[in-house]
Amino acid sequence: QKEVEQNSGPLSVPEGAIASLNCTYSDRGSQSFFWYRQYSGKSPELIMSIYSNGDKEDGRFTAQLNKASQYVSLLIRDSQPSDSATYLCAVNIGGGADGLTFGKGTHLIIQP
């Protein structure tokens, strides 16, 4: 069974600093990777998708993928209190479907 592992946290980061969130996955054949943000009581919202090795940047967010190490990370630059949330790493389940296997999430706290 495919697994996605994340440190549950909480991860506490001062405002303005870089928050680094990490994720490992078990299936070497995985091709599609996603980061979602979930505020308490809300549904997950997409932050970033990444499909190729290397870095992908979108505003203050950078996703990094290393398929050889089976590792995905998300960097948040200039962290803001509004970034405080649970960050979910997700990997496509494969087999031609779009369903996702999720990690249990990292709770991020940005300290003003």
Next chain:
Amino acid sequence: KAGVTQTPRYLIKTRGQQVTLSCSPISGHRSVSWYQQTPGQGLQFLFEYFSETQRNKGNFPGRFSGRQFSNSRSEMNVSTLELGDSALYLCASSQGTGGGDTQYFGPGTRLTVL
């Protein structure tokens, strides 16, 4: 474009009853996936439907079932409810080309089983 909608938003049922939840995908999206979210287990994949066919299924008992209609709307059904079925049920839609299209989530249905 309107987002993914789910109805109802909240439900209270008792053990042994059954429940049906509904999901309308983003216009043009043909794939709908369902997830269960609990504090202990996190977000777990239930099943995915594409063109009215179940394309993949997670590790849940047969009490959990679903279907998709020709307009891509989807329903999931849980029969013989158990206390442990209390959870947030989320649906997500995607274009459905397979292999990892981005999924967009609805607001969820909060199910409480008493």
